[in-house]
Structures are given as structure tokens and as C-alpha cells.
Amino acid sequence: MSAAPGGPAEKAGIMSGDVILAIDDTSAQDMDIYDAADRLQGPEGSSIDLTILRSVKEAIKKLRENNVKAFVLDLRNNSGGLFPEGIEIAKIWMDKGVIVYICDSRGVRDIYEADGASTVAASEPLVVLVNKGTASASEILAGALKDNKRAVVYGEPTYGKGKIQSVFALSDGSGLAVTVARYETPARTDIDKVGVTPDRPLPASFPTDEDGFCSCLRDPASCNLNAARLFVRS
Template identity: 80%
Template sequence: PTTTAPAPRCSSRCAARTRPRPARPPPGTSPPPSVPDPDRSTGSSGARPWRGPARRRRTPLPPPASAAAQSWGWRSPSPCPLPPTAGRRPHRPRSRRRTCCSWRRGARWTAPTTTSPSTGRAGSDAAIKKMLATLDDPFTRLLEPEKFKSLRSGTQGALTGVGLSIGYPLALNGSPAGLSVMSAAPGGPAEKAGIMSGDVILAIDDTSAQDMDIYDAADRLQGPEGSSIDLTILSGADTRHVVLKRERYTLNPVRSRMCEIPGSEDSSKIGYIKLTTFNQNAAGSVKEAIKKLRENNVKAFVLDLRNNSGGLFPEGIEIAKIWMDKGVIVYICDSRGVRDIYEADGASTVAASEPLVVLVNKGTASASEILAGALKDNKRAVVYGEPTYGKGKIQSVFALSDGSGLAVTVARYETPARTDIDKVGVTPDRPLPASFPTDEDGFCSCLRDPASCNLNAARLFVRS
């Protein structure tokens, strides 16, 4: 028996191109009679010469009925508008190249930089940073492999740096601008070099710290293990240069102690908790500190968030739940409005009834502002200090194939009172005297001698 091979499958477009056409009449023969063409006027006869069967006209597909259907398949990260034929057949490659105008022009513009073998990683990183700068968002940024590795280690409680916790100086009586040393990690390179709380960093590697952003300074202090860094330190009236080698160390996010107010019956024992960052150990460390302070019959708490630049968003939510048994913690918003609502349900509450004071300053940022805003708007705490940093955006960090990372702003947030604090900050209930100390020992000294700090200890926990 004879078998016939199956005809190869072909797309409709391919079939249209390969469909055989009728043969033309051989030479010397008469063509078939003319066919009337109602769409074309050729004279009084109403006929046209025969040129084979007329081509079938394409009828454009109607646009989808819903806006969601129209956007499906056409949504693009490019700032170009949707093509005018959205919802119809896809463009041919040449038309698509014309449509995606800005993105391809940007790609052609960066190609000489990114592909030149002489520039290498430095050139490609510079090109990426230049493109990200057009977004006008300082928090959407490229993280080089070492910085990305350090960031991931920091959120896990380990850092590679010199062991300094920094903040903004008090700037009293025209003191030199720079970055204030809040604390030095025990046994770290900075402590071994004699750098203490209250010292001021004037320069980092010959770069002035006068107007340096705290995020920029933190990036500069971190780096590869064993690498050197040169700091210009102001200690009292003495200025000195210190060369330190970066080391890997574990960061404890919480410091705590008990303070007593002499002669006070109510809230005579106050538990002071200093939270320096929101790494993955933060919520557990706060719970442990509360437990230990309660063993000493503490009746009230002070949560110090000054110069806490933030960290992991989930840890900020968990710490808010420690102090709250109900209420909205934060609204997460995107371009369409509220996307998520985080609330306290009482399941993780540890200390929802004791009086609470929160201390903030302009170094309080990100997750710290979420926590401070939640406690303030829910009337759970009295907030003292100055307006906070004003970082009302949330980033997601993506790992890239070459070991670097990309931090991208994905949402913004609003406090429970629906306040957008971006570039504004959380406004405290009461100002804090500029002379108020930033360490736990100084805080306890102020409680023992309130007049020296212009503090009314008797009304510390009173809202108005």
C-alpha cells in the first residue's frame, strides 16, 4: 500500500504566502471576460482588465471590550504611550521598533558605554546609575556586589564595617557640622581606636561629612572585610585622623536599662529601650528587653528611635504589634490607592497597657517612622523630639546575576491617620530639648535631675 506523507503544518500567515496562485492564460489566448468592479470606476463599461483573483482584504480585529483586556499584553515598562493599534493585531517588527521609541533610543545611547571592553564594570555601572537617576528617586539605586552583600548581612544581624552607629549632630552653639557617633560596637575597630559616643565625624576618606546624607555615610563606612578607611574625628576640641580596618561583627539592635525617678511614686521605675536598627533580630530583642525590665518591676517604658535609619519592613510591623493590641499600623499605597492594610490583632501583644514615650529626631527614618506614626496616631504613645527624616517609600531589593543588587521603590505608605510623611516626616507631640542626651546613661541622668535637661519628668507620659 502506498502511504501519503502528512502535509507540513503551517501558520495562517505562512499559508497565505505559500497558497498557489492561478496560472496566467498562455500567450496567444484570450483572457476571460472582464469582471465588474463596484468599488472602482473605470469608465462607462464598468469593467476592468482581469488580473487574477482579488486579494482578500484584512479586517482589523475590534478592540477588547474591557480596559483590563486592552492592557493585557500591551503593558510595558517603557514610558512610551500605548500604540494607536492597541487591541488589534501585533505590530510587525519594523513597526514595533518605531513604537518603542524612548527605550530603544536609551539602549542605543548606553550601548557604547556598556559594551566597550575598556570600561568594564565601572562603565556599565555608571550607565545604569545614570538611567536610574532619571527616575528622580534617590532610593531606587544600584548596589555594587560588596554593598549588596553587606546589606544582606546587615539585615541578618552581621555587618562588615568599623562598628559605628551614627546620626546627625545636635549642632549646639555653632558646633562643627558632620555626623555624630551614637555608639561604638564593643570590641569593634572604632572602639579599639578610642572613638566614643559624642564624637563627630568630619570626613570619610577625605570626603567632607558636612552635608553628607546618613544613608551615604553608612554606605561609605561599610565595605570589604580587611579594607581600610580614613576618618577625621572631632573629640571635644581635638581633631585627629584615624585609619581603621573593616571587620565583620554582629550587631545587637537593642540596648536597654532601668532608670529611676527619685521621689516619684507612680512610674518610679522606667524601662529605657534603645532600638538602633530593624534587622531580623529586632522584634525578638525588643520582647526580650521588655521581659527583663519587667523583672525589675518597671512601670513604664521609653522607646528611643533617634538616629534609627530603618531596616526590614516586616520587623517594624512586628514591633508595632508588641505595643498595640488593636488598630491600623500602616496603609501601603500605590498609584491606584490603598493596596494593603496592616493591623494589630492582639496575637503578638506584649506591652499594650504600660505608659510609653517614643523619642525621635531627623535621623529617624523608614521603618522607624512607620512605628512612630502608628504609636502616635493610635494614641498609644507620646512622641517627643523633632520632625523625622521623611522617607515615606518602600523598596524591594532584587539580586542580579553578577552579584550586585537593585533597590527599587515599589510603594509608599501612609500613617493610620492617612498622613503621607514623605519629605515631611512624623511631627512629634512635644519638642525635646536640644541638650537632651542621646545615650541611655545620659537619659537616666536627666530623669534624676530634670532641671539640667529642661525636662518635666512628672509629666513625661502626659499627652497634653
């Protein structure tokens, strides 16, 4: 995908080379180009939610070339996207450890772990930003990085979407959503309706827009942050 210069997609942060994984929570895997185009178009002022795959590994490589020694992963207002992508991103930052447990009424059903095969940045200092808009796969990522002590998490408790549901068709054409499993963090925390609790709160003055966010990182004191302790857990 490529974004037209100055267009709404570029202004929203879409970059050339991004891959659309989902449009408004509908997987784009089996969409043809015409179906995708229809879903992307709409009246002036309307909006859509896109789940985008971008080469995180390539971004980390370029940042290292610019002598970046620490990273901030901003998951605020990130509704999560697809579960497998959240797992793969966790593996980029972790070389070992449990990422998430999938549990049902009988106990642990599946365990997702990092094995080092996909690791790119397992040692540099890492801060993760979360808020109540951080949900689903993003919560799994934040919980994994926190519980494995891979990152310091700042912000407010996340949304708390920890249930896995299946929809069963009924004879009248309706459907019944049934909870079949749940997510638990590596510390065995059930995040449903509770969310991931950050290590530290963010100052109320900390901005969400990109320019303000970057200004705070360049001058932490201006946003009431202690630069010397920014990447320290306690």
C-alpha cells in the same frame, strides 16, 4: 552572634545573642558565615551599619521584673532596618489598630494591623524619641504609636522616607528606580519628605549618649523636662 568583651561591637551596643538581619542594608538571610565575616571586617577606624534583631519581648519582661512601670523607646538616629521587623515591634506595643497603609496610584493596597496576638506591653505609659535621623521602618513605628495614641512622641520631625521603589534592569546594564507605592500612617499622613511630626519637642540639652540619656530620665528636671507630664500627651 556574640560580642567580644571590650571590643568595638560591644562598645557600639551589640549584645551576645543578637541576630544580624542586614549588613550595610544588604540582607544577611542568604549569607554564609564567610560572606558575613568579609563584610564585617574592614580597616581600623572604618564603620558599618548593622540591622540587629534582639528579643524586645524578653527585654520588657526583665524590666518588669525590676519593677519598671513605664518605657522610653529611643528611635533617634535609627535608619529603620527591615519593614517586617518594624511591623512586628509595633505589634508588641499595640493590641489593636492600624499600623500602616500601603498605598499606590489606585488607593490603599495593603493594610497592616495589630490583632493582639503578639502584644506584650499595650498598657504601660510609653514615650518615643525621634529626630531627623529616624527613617523608614522606624518612622512607620513612631507614626503608628502616635496616631493610635499609644505613645507620646518627643523630638523633631523624622527623615521622611515614605516611598516604596522597585528597580528595573535596563538593556545597558543600568537600573531604573520607579516609585510603586507609598507609606501612610494610621491617620492617613503621607510621610514622604515630611516625616512624622512629634507631639512635643525635646529640649536642646537632651543628650543622645546612653549615660546622659539615662541621667535625664532619672532626673528629668535637670534636662528641662516636666516629670509629672512626661507621659501625658496634652
